Every structure is written in C-alpha cells, then in structure tokens.
Amino acid sequence: MLGERIRTLRKKMRMTATELARRVKTSPSHISEIERGEKTPSLNLLVKIAKELQTSIDYLTGLEGFSKKALNVTEVALLDQASVTAAGKALDQTGVYPVVEEMIYVPEDALGPVGDIPPFAVRISGESMIGAGITDNSIVVINPNAEVGQGDVALVSIGNEWTVKYIYTKADGSLELRPANPSYSPIFFDKEDLISGLVKVIGKVVWIIGKPKKEF
Template identity: 25%
Template sequence: MRIGEIIRQYRTEHGLSLRAFASQSNISPSYVRKLEMDVENKSSITIPKISSIAKAMGLTPDELLAAMDDTTVDLRPEKNPLPANIIPVPEMKKVPMLGAVACGEPIYMDEVRGEYYPMDSSIHADFCLRAQGDSMTGARIYDGDIVFIQSSPVVENGQIAAVAIDDEATLKYFYQYGDTVVLRPANAKYEEMTYSREDLDHLRILGRAVAFQSAL
C-alpha cells in the first residue's frame, strides 16, 4: 500500500483533516497532500518523515514500513532540515484564467488572455474561472472566488463541474440519468437546471472543480 493511501485511510478513520494530520505529524500540509495524490507512486519518502508519520499514527517506524509495500524509501539523510516553527512554501505553478463562470444563471464566457493565477503545483488544474453569483454558496464558493478546473469531458455524479451551454458557462453539481442531465445549485433559492436528450448537443462539460481561492 502506498504511504498516501495509509495516511488517507488513517485520516478518514479518525476524522482528521489534512491540515490537522500535518500538524499532528509535524510535516507541511502540502507534503501530506503530495503523498496522498501520488497515485502513480513516483515520490519517495525519507526515514525521518516516516518516523514523524508513524509517531502521529501511534505506530513504530518498522510497523509503518511493513505496511508500505508500494512506496520508495529514500535512505539518504535529510539535509539541512527546517526548524519546527518554519513551514516551507509549497511549490507553485501558474494556471490560465479562462473567464467567468456563473453561480446562478449561465453567463457568456470570455477567455481572459494573459491572466494567470498561482496555485499549489501538487493539485492538477488546467485552467481557472472566476465565480459570479451566489448559487454555489452551500459549497463555500462565493461571488468573486477563483475556481480551479481539471479539464475532462466526463465527470462523476455529484461532482462540481464547469459546464458550457452553447457559449455560456455555469458551475453546478453535475448529475446524469440516462439521457437527462441535471445541474444542481448549492443554494436553495435556485432551481435545478434539467436538460433532456434534445438539449444535450448544446451542453459540454469543461471539467471538474478541484480547488478554489477565496476572494475574501
């Protein structure tokens, strides 16, 4: 099992957020996120970090190592470790701004050329959109927030998706039942948007929301 899978399973069983587990194990939240998202098992982990994670889980390093049958361990000592009170800034990347996406009625989407927003490089996002309106406040997405999108023509039921309707775009919970697509808001004052078979040619999934940056 990968170390990221072990951490995620532990957090789920103990009701811990990623940030809470990072604090408990004395490593950065960005590093914990990197381990959990490393589905292709490309990352290695050092013995000192294994010891910190094991201690946070109430295990010995040997017990944790025994469970890690699918993770590369870097046996080299860590060089110049940071003091405990200093957290390294996560590696960042720039994501292009595509335009605005409606949290309410669909709005026309313009590409904003040359505008980029920084985000943690461990999160896979291909572009971002600026939310407009209040239909997704129940999902903690407010007017003016920047929503980061992973491009995909298909999303799972219940995921928040950016969907283009002709030349307009909206951000909603996505559901598909046979030949019917339902776009569901996260604010009770808005109604669902339902599209049947004859409407689907006008509808295109841009991708799934993977992160947001609050405008507040």
Template identity: 30%
Template sequence: MLTKKQVQVFDFIKTYRSKNDYAPSLEEIRRKFKLASVSTSHYYISKLQNAGFLNKEHNQPRAVSTVEAKQTVEIPILGAIAAGQPIEAIEIPDETITITRDEIGKQGKHYALRVQGSSMIDEGIFDGDIVVIRKQEVAENGQTVVAVIDDNQATLKKLYRENGKFRLQPANPTLFPIYRDEVEVRGVVVKIIRNLESQLDQGQSRDEKYVRK
C-alpha cells in the same frame, strides 16, 4: 495560493539560498521589504510554511528551505464563471495563481476561474472565490463542473444525468436546476480558493488579493 507580497518574499528567499546555501535572516527580510519589524518577517515565513512553499529544518540556523520548483505550479486564471445565470464562456488568461502540486494532484491540466454569483454557496463556493478546474470532458454524477450550454454559455453547477437529460443543479435552495439535452463539460472543480478580506496581508491593497504575474 500566495499573495503578491508572499511571492516576492518567497522569490527573495529562494534566490538568497541559491547564492549562500542558507536562508536570509528575519532582519535581512525585514530590511529588504522595508517591513515594520522582524515579527512581520516571521509572519511571511509562517504563511509560506503553511502554504507548503517552505520546509522547516530543525536544529539548524536560518532553518528554512524552499520546496523544489517541481512541486509548485502556476495556474492561469481564464476569466469568470457564473454561479448563477450562465454567462458567455471566455478563455483569456490575464493572471496566474501559484499553488503547490499536492493541492491539485499530479495528473491532468488545470486552469482557474473567478466565481460570480451565489448559486453554489451550499458547496462552500462564494461570489469572488477562485475555483481551480481539472480539464476533462466527462464527469461523474454529483461532481461540480464547468458546463457549457446553449450558445456558448458557461455555468458552475453540480452535474446529474437522469431520464436521458442532464440536470445542472445549483447548491442554493432558492434557485432552480437547469435541464438540457446536451451539456459540454469543460472540467471539474478540484480546489476552491477563498476570497477572505480578513486574511489579506497587513498593508495589502484590495487589488493584491491574488497573485498577478
């Protein structure tokens, strides 16, 4: 997943390459975005390479190339999902995140939700994280799912079938499972995007943690 500034740098490199057949220099990137030094330009290049958006071409000047557009995908964030007490299921896309197709696989349709609560911490899903969901109506025992119960209440839990009922199991030993006769599955978790303050780009505000389109 890219930050807002990383998307801007990536778009600049992609546009520059389409016009010139080679990538901009670190100094050109620095001037374009008024960065403090070329080392900051290198920082953004490294982030984009690590995220799979740039390829490094060895033994060539200005040796980076953009990954083909078909390998990246924008995923809509449809709201929040409770990792705790169920909340009303709302699907109103207001943002997108940009990730590589390799991160989520090539099959199926996907959407993303912000996590609220701490019921899934033992699965490495924390309050404020974003989970990417593959849309599907069935799930295997033990998969982490978006489950809708009762009066359109959505929750993020591990799903189990036992004794003719469904058990929605939190991954937090201090919380109790939820049992229901009927559960509507709206997808399974395929990727977790961590919300780490310590990994924010230098000079980035708290409101720019996720890509906004």
C-alpha cells in the same frame, strides 16, 4: 516559526511589510498578522511570499502545519475577468477569448490527471454554489481531464455561456445541473441537448481557495 522567518527574511532584504504586501497582492495588515503568528497564509499566498523573499516554502514553514505533499505545487493560469464564469446566472461568453490574469498555485495531488488540455482557473460570479464553499468572486480550478462523477461540481457550457453546478446524469442520458443554494432552481437538459453540443461538461472543479464540497 513561519511568521518569524518571513519577518527576518523581509528585514534582511530591507523590505517593508507594505512593500511585501503590494508584491504579493494582499494587505499590509494581513502580512503583519502572519508575521505575528495570528494568521496562516493560504498555499497560494505562501508560494508568492517565498518567491518574493527568494526562499522556499519548505524553509518558511519548517513543514509545520503543512504536509510535504501539499507543498508540491503546480502553476495554473487564472483567466482574466472577461472570462469570469457564473455560479448564479450564466455569463455570456460570445466572442470572448481567455486572457491570463495571473498564475496561481495548486497542490499537485489536487489536480488529478493532466492531459492535452491543461487545468485552468476562473473567478466566480454569483452565489448559487455557496453551499459548496464557492462564493461570489472566489477562484475555482477546472481540470478538463478529471472524471466527473455524480454530485461533483463542474464547469458547464450552455450554448455560449458558462456556469458551475453539481452534476447529475440520469439513466435516460439527461442531465441535471443542481445549485447549492435553495434560492436557485435546478436546470434540466435532455440527452439530445448533450448530443447536439448545446450543453457540454467542460471539466471538474478540483480546487477552490479551499476545496469544493461534493454533494451527498
């Protein structure tokens, strides 16, 4: 149903698969696979296709394979590549001001509480969190208002650098940043590092293209 409806609406608008692919930033072959029912688009891609075809995601899917709850989406700003965060070697952020590359779409129920600082997204560089489902060049959504628990994945600033790691707070107030790749070593900071502001947990990773895996 999904693929057939996309193809029907696209042809009604006299739009080629190549043109639709260009507008939604994917490949023509991927659009063709979706229309033939061989692939299912990600939520983010589905929203973009619906917008270009001037319809709703409810109509395109008929809710088949998608829950109604998941179709309630929120726009989140994806920061440009200059603001890329690191999941390997932390990236120097000195003097870099975030610029929005594009808006992406995230299920509302995935974000958690929303406060004064809105959720935002960044691209990942490195493979230290590959075991958490976060690969090089993937996109992660950060919610500064969500509570970060033991073993959660979070974005952390270390001086003027950003990195994504599993978070563990020790009884003495110290902090362990643990990678999800045995090729990388944990990083430890004492309580004074947190009090001084040298190290700061910016926010919880609440969504990737997929969902982050909590370490148990």
